[in-house]
Amino acid sequence: MICAFLRVVQHAEKLHGSLGRQLLPHFVFTKACFKTQPLRWGLREQKITVQPRTVLRFTQKTFWTQGPDPRKAKEDSTKQVSIRRNQREETGVSMSQKVREAGRDVSYLIVVLFGVGLTGGLLYAIFKELFFSSSPNIIYGKALGKCRTHPEVIGVFGEPLKGYGEMSRRGRRQHVRFSEYVNNGLKRIRVKFYIEGSEPGKQGTVHAEVEENPGSGQFEFRYIFVEVTPTRSIIVEDNRSEQS
CATH class of the missing domain: 3.10.450.320 (Mitochondrial import inner membrane translocase subunit Tim21)
Structure with missing residues (x-):
């Protein structure tokens, strides 16, 4: 009887040990999840609270990146001044060219008129010599x-x-x-x-x-x-x- 009782107890311990081993990981995991659940929510809340800062930081960075650069503004102003100067020089050159072309056209016109007048005079003299009494x-x-x-x-x-x-x-x-x-x-x-x-x-x-x-x-x-x-x-x- 005693031997049989001892076998039952031993068998019960083995059974309890196997169930304990099977339930222990689940219990530990559940407990760990229960303990870490607030931590994960805290991380989520931290992400939620940090995300606007990140967005604001990114927006601020983008704003400052897209803002006017003093060097670039200086270069742009220099380019504008040079462009205006070139336009003024081109305007001056074009005006001088127009004046020279107008003078050349006038000289050509004078030469042409002189040639026409000379030719007309010669023709009149020839006509007078040949036909006038x-x-x-x-x-x-x-x-x-x-x-x-x-x-x-x-x-x-x-x-x-x-x-x-x-x-x-x-x-x-x-x-x-x-x-x-x-x-x-x-x-x-x-x-x-x-x-x-x-x-x-x-x-x-x-x-x-x-x-x-x-x-x-x-x-x-x-x-x-x-x-x-x-x-x-x-x-x-x-x-x-x-x-x-």
Whole structure:
């Protein structure tokens, strides 16, 4: 009996020991959780209370980071001053360039106008020499034509009859000597040129004069004569008695 009782007690101790070992970790863990639960809540509350500080610190840091930097502000002001200075310099340069371009354009315009005026004057002179009755060349051509149809002139000099002007430096005889004057308010022009024909050694000097007609404005011959020798002249046309 005693042996059986001892076995029961031993078995009960073993059973109690195994249950104790199984329940001990759970009890310890629960107790630990119970004891650490306020600590964890405290940590959570600390996180909650600290988090706004962190946010404020981050916001403050961001604010101070994004705030104006004195060096950067100085650099920006320097850049603005340099930009304004460059703009002023560019404005000054552009104004000077415009002034130079305007002066150059004016000079070009003056040159062009001078060229146009000179060309117009030359064209007028050529037109006057070729078509106006007061041109010395026109007077020379008409007088030479009358000499070529005059029988006495042809008999002395022969045919064909040619005329020429004064000898120039280049050896040409195209210049016709002439003079202009006014008599009783009327303009007169005298011309002088030379003629030659087929007769060898024969040369004549032609003198002709025209006077302006007050009615028509045209120039008419007063006289045309050919000087053969100092003592002999051939009268081609003489209207001095009618005009006087």
